[in-house]
Amino acid sequence: MKFASLIVALLMITACHRAAPSPAAVTRPRPSLYEMEIGKQTFQTYCAGCHGDTGAGDGFNSFNLDPHPRDLSDPSFQKTKSNADLEDAIRRGGAGVGLSSLMPPWGRTLDARHVDAVVLYIRSLRRGPSR
C-alpha cells in the first residue's frame, strides 16, 4: 500500500511538470530573430556611418552633414512615424519625402525584404522612457 501511494505521489509530481502551455504562448508569433539579424547587418553596413550604431544620429560621418541625422531611437520620433513612413523615406531618400537630400534613396540598393528588416531593426533601437 505504501508503494502504491508513492506511485500516486510520483504521478502527481510529473503531472505538475507537464502543465499545458498557456494559450498566449501558443498563439503569439515569435519575433523573427533571423529578419532582425538581416536588419541589423543592413543597418550597420549602409546606415550606421551617418545614423550611428544605435541610431542616435552620431555616425562617424554625421559631423559632415547639415542637418545632422535625427535621433531615430527617440521614442517620441518613433511614435510619430508609421512603418510605411520609414519605408518611404528609406526607399525614396530625403529628397523624395521632403527631408534633406543628404539622406540617400535606397530603393535601388535594398530589396523589399531588406527594407522591411531594416525598419524592424530601427524599431528595436527605440529607447525606453527611462533613458
Ligand code: HEC
Ligand atoms: C550619407 C548619410 C546617410 C546615410 C548613409 C543614411 N542616412 Fe538616413 N538620413 C540622413 C539624413 C541627413 C537624414 C535627414 C535628416 C533627418 O534625419 O531627418 C536622414 C533621414 C532618414 C530617415 C527619416 C527620418 C525622418 O525624419 O523621418 C530615415 C528613416 C532614415 N534616414 C533611415 C536610414 C536608413 C535605414 C539608412 C540605411 C539604409 C540610412 N538612413 C542611411 C543621412 C543618412
